Amino acid sequence: MRWFIFIIIYILVDIYAFQAIKTITKNPWVHGFYVFISLAVLAGLIYELSFLGSAKMMEPPKMYFFGIFLAVFVPKLIIIVFMFGEDIARFFVGIFMKIAGSDNSQFMASRRKFVSTIALGIAAIPFASLLYGMIQGKYNYKVLKYALEFDDLPDAFDGFTLTQISDIHSGSFDNQNKVEYAVNLINEQQSDVILFTGDLVNNIADEMNDWKVLFSTLKAPEGVFSVLGNHDYGDYVKWESASEKFENLQNLKNLQKEMGWNLLLNENRYLQRSGQKIALIGVENWGENGFKQAGDLDKACEGISKDDFKILMSHDPSHWQAKVKDDPRHFHLTLSGHTHGMQFGIEIPGILKWSPIKYRYKNWAGIYEEFGRYINVNRGFGFLGYPGRVGIWPEITVIQLKKKQNTV
Template sequence: MKRRISLLFIAIVAILFFLLNRYVLSGLQIYTPNPLLSLTFWLVVSLIVLSLIFAINRINTLGMGNFFKIATHAFLIWLTASLIFTIVLALGDGYRLFTGGPRSLYWVEFATALFFATVLLFVYGMIRGKYAYRVIKHTLFFDDLPEAFDGFTITQISDVHSGSFNNPKAVQRGIDMVKQQQSDLFVFTGDLVNNKAEEIKPWISYFNQIKAPFGQFSILGNHDYGDYVKWPNDSAKRANLDLLKTYHKELGFKLLLDEHITLHKDGQNIILAGVENWGIGFGERGDLKKALNGTNPTDFKVLLSHDPTHWEAEVVKSPSKVHLT
């Protein structure tokens, strides 16, 4: 029964995707009725779809490597650009129903311009956007924050995905931005790599430049466990995770695995806890109860957790109040 539903869903999606592209092509044909346009169009669509199917089918053997990323991004770009083209063209066709006459070249040109603009924006985002770092500052107020920690600063970064880096100067610029904050505490909240521990090795000398008076702490994200790679055996997968934990040490990060530490300042303290990844649909490994074991209900607590769904599903329901996640 489940297989029938899956096949039906795939068939419906395939039909809708075909109709979407058929409508896009009908708009493009206003430029020229040459059959070569149709042939080229369907060849491009077929290449994108077949690449996506191959990438998904071989994900267990090839993992989420460069081919997978290129195939999925190409499909996403084409789908988004085609939808935008369709919306604009549909508006033009709707207008034509009231005014009569043939399809207007204006609407097709407008739709085409937005199509290529969408493609260019996506490509820019993939190539340059990953290095478009920003510093976002928030000032938080708590009635029960220990007085000694008034004005205490924390710098957080997340989702480094170091396997996607290929520009040392851009990475160094990001590191310099972190260092310029001169925060009391630095935390990294998961996804150091895309799939394998070795991805971070070329960048260790960059990230271990980060220092903070109260220390540098980290947790794991869903990508850090190697779940998206076909390993020869469980031992190889465990070895990869162990190696990644070693690299956290080389980075100067104290990795918190369902545990907590106490930060002391002027005779007062706060709790910094960290859990393994807990995310709906992405592995519910983290143990919040274990991480907070030994703390008092009245302690001021900061929790490091990779997936926002953890906060909604568990953290807000915790009998031991967590002040900041």
């Protein structure tokens, strides 16, 4: 029933937006093209909603339809905002002119055409942006570098660098050369350790089969470490049996081992230099808002001292807000992903950082600090749902740990 209502809303929006086209041009070919595109998208929408399963939108063909739908529908929403506002203004202006006894027909026509032109011009921006995001934006990799200072960082780790990647979502990839470029870009950072914070696949371990050789080339002196994200458990697939789902998860774990990655499942490792050490802790997925809570922080910290310098890998940043930042064990740096920055937003360094995802996650992209404890939320390496990125680009994070110098 809810899908039926949505389709009705789509049709009404379509008809309303069409008024702007009719105002600008009387060309029947333009009208026909608009109607053809609208009907094609509507037919696809009905088909997708009729056969949509729990994992369907995570398959590339479905994602591309969703992207095209957004590119067509979002501009129409912008158009009707202008047109509706202009209709309200026309109503009151019309009443005023009628009372005044003025002939307002020419004024109204020219006003309508002016507003329609403005609406179409502004609507062209998200249309072009969403198409660009699907063609180029999704592989527009950015290396973001940070230096974080800590009073209690062991001296031997002053200058230690880590590269974080997250949310690979290999089931979405469709360009071998672009992904290979990004993997090489990760290695080019020459960090001491590479850390992956979950969501290797969209649904099933087999999605990684065509990419495991490439990602096995990731190398760092201290190794490559990983944790699981919510998509890695196969929860969004309708499995034939529980054993089949279990086998899929085991395959994913084994695959990471084959790639030379060290998967941390509620466990920890010490990284050592010159007789000093820092603790690297990895928890399974722990999220709010209905996401899996398999993470066990107490188990992951077994054998870890309160005084140890700690780096925590936890896929979902809501874990940091809910459990980690106030934990008396003092986790110095937490690394998360999950949000993708919603793959859409506006970022002007030092001036503006906005995405609709901020209204759901307090920590959604970049570095945050509270009580001297830091979290970095990586914007993600891959993409899911909408097969593109607009303004929130795929990210490779490089963080350098620095010993804070005491000044007198």
